Amino acid sequence: MNIVIINYGAGNIQSIMFALQRLGLNAVLSNNPEEIKAADKVIFPGVGEASSAMKMLVESGLDTLIPTLKQPVLGICLGMQLMCKSSEEGDTKGLGIFNVDVIKFSNKVKVPQMGWNQIYNLKSSLFREITDNEYMYLVHSYYAPLCNEAVATTNYEVEYASALQNNNFYGTQFHPEKSGDVGEQILANFLKL
Incomplete structure (x- = not known):
């Protein structure tokens, strides 16, 4: 299986690579549009601040490529947030997925909310064999409110969307690669889509 992790300078890449290796798989780091388009699965990580991360996507042309991808794409943490319409962080226009x-x-x-919190109201094949109220690892100051595309919910001051799905695009606010066996099951489920 050809897995590409989008490398645009704002990713938590090592921990994702290690999690995939534990599943017996290797990934390629790339910002090459042809390599990304040819991948079976694409992982779009993100750590840091939204406006500077989006600037790096725009500079590399990945802002126009990512929304056109047809294979399963998983945005993680800031990656998921950048796939939304906008972010209050740095008044950032997102990819609109x-x-x-x-x-x-x-x-x-x-x-930020930092540490372990529960996910529930699970509504996607991403959560096959995962039960409500499992704990996932999160680090974030911004969140996606509940919406039609929410496929998991977490409560921290308010209930919010801790995972989103729109067609072949998936996003998790939590870090599956840092969430133990349950997180690895979610990554494995993504890779089976």
């Missing part, structure tokens, strides 16, 4: 705007948690809670 998910029809939701990313907003910041209020100052009533500790920001």
